[in-house]
Amino acid sequence: MRPIKVAILGFGTVGSGVYELIETKQDLLEQLLGGPVRVDAVLVKDVGKSRTIHDDVLVTDDFSEILRLPELDVVIEAIVNVEPGYTYLRRAIEAGLYVVTANKELFANKGFELRQLAEKRGVKVCFEATVAGGVPIIGALKQLLRFNQVVKVEAILNGTMNYILTKMREDQVSLEEALLQAQRLGYAEADPANDVEGFDVLFKVVILLELLTGRKIDWDLVRCSGISDITPADISQASVRGERIKHVGSLVVDDQGQVEAEVRPVSVGESHKLYAIEGVDNAIVVTGDLTGDLVFQGPGAGKYPTASIMIEDLVSIFQSIKKAAVSR
Ligand SMILES: NC(=O)C1=CN([C@@H]2O[C@H](COP(=O)(O)OP(=O)(O)OC[C@H]3O[C@@H](n4cnc5c(N)ncnc54)[C@H](OP(=O)(O)O)[C@@H]3O)[C@@H](O)[C@H]2O)C=CC1
Numbered sequence: 001m002r003p004i005k006v007a008i009l010g011f012g013t014v015g016s017g018v019y020e021l022i023e024t025k026q027d028l029l030e031q032l033l034g035g036p037v038r039v040d041a042v043l044v045k046d047v048g049k050s051r052t053i054h055d056d057v058l059v060t061d062d063f064s065e066i067l068r069l070p071e072l073d074v075v076i077e078a079i080v081n082v083e084p085g086y087t088y089l090r091r092a093i094e095a096g097l098y099v100v101t102a103n104k105e106l107f108a109n110k111g112f113e114l115r116q117l118a119e120k121r122g123v124k125v126c127f128e129a130t131v132a133g134g135v136p137i138i139g140a141l142k143q144l145l146r147f148n149q150v151v152k153v154e155a156i157l158n159g160t161m162n163y164i165l166t167k168m169r170e171d172q173v174s175l176e177e178a179l180l181q182a183q184r185l186g187y188a189e190a191d192p193a194n195d196v197e198g199f200d201v202l203f204k205v206v207i208l209l210e211l212l213t214g215r216k217i218d219w220d221l222v223r224c225s226g227i228s229d230i231t232p233a234d235i236s237q238a239s240v241r242g243e244r245i246k247h248v249g250s251l252v253v254d255d256q257g258q259v260e261a262e263v264r265p266v267s268v269g270e271s272h273k274l275y276a277i278e279g280v281d282n283a284i285v286v287t288g289d290l291t292g293d294l295v296f297q298g299p300g301a302g303k304y305p306t307a308s309i310m311i312e313d314l315v316s317i318f319q320s321i322k323k324a325a326v327s328r
């Protein structure tokens, strides 16, 4: 089998993690896919930065060069902001390439359009890493949607904010100091206001709502606030009451498909399912009409959890292509 040829867009925390895992886990990938996976190109903003990338990999800031690569199969996108990523992914899909993305801002804004375009073009767009980092919640919800109706989701969806709130309570550090630690650990967004003002969770809630309802969501529906106003005093007062402040994204979908959603800090007691979720972990409490509450928990940010989930997407795309070829 010829190698599966990959281009990685973005070589920051996540993109470099994808590259490293593809380099170091070739045996496992061959076992799973029946052939090697090869990174042919990496797209960045500043080609002059020093990076550990093999000499035979094209490093470019020009997406057209990537589209000209012979027999490219898939684009793995981990850059920031809606543009230029949206234009690149549209062009990739139009050229018949598969797409894997971690970019939730792009996907919350344009995921609906990209999925429609991909369907027309007969390729797949996978976006597991856009919600909850290393927790495979998109796949779990797709599975549940087959028979259960998801009526409610209540979740911690930002690793940086949960890390900050945990550190402020446990180590009595300031929000700014805890954010610096989260940035050093590779958890925070390039613009950390997206984390602490709640926008990153808003993006994730919109992605979940579009998945659950199958339609484009009007963002005005979702009230959004972050943790930038939370003080050490708020945290210690919550502790005195036996509570913890958690940043929670929640949504309900009624049987007519009408939705309500909000994103905000909440003080929760010990009996609440999100009380004990600490550090960079995310947790998603999904209520199915038949299952009742299900809890999914794990690292919501970070290099290898996120990169590995993107490679899970890659594996699932090419395993399903292989399966379809065998059954033909
Ligand atoms: N960090 C995490 O834990 C998680 C991140 N994500 C998402 O993954 C994406 C990447 O995050 P992360 O790796 O942390 O971000 P970083 O800031 O570490 O890296 C961003 C990368 O994107 C490149 N880039 C930025 N703008 C452009 C542009 N205009 N054209 C080409 N390349 C560009 C940068 O290039 P250069 O190197 O030249 O600066 C850099 O390599 C984001 O969308 C984020 O929301 C999702 C889940 C978890």
Ligand SMILES: N[C@@H](CC=O)C(=O)O
Pocket: 130, 132, 133, 157, 158, 159, 160, 161, 187, 188, 189, 195, 200, 300, 301, 302
């Ligand atoms: N900045 C985000 C990264 C993952 O989505 C977070 O902290 O959750």
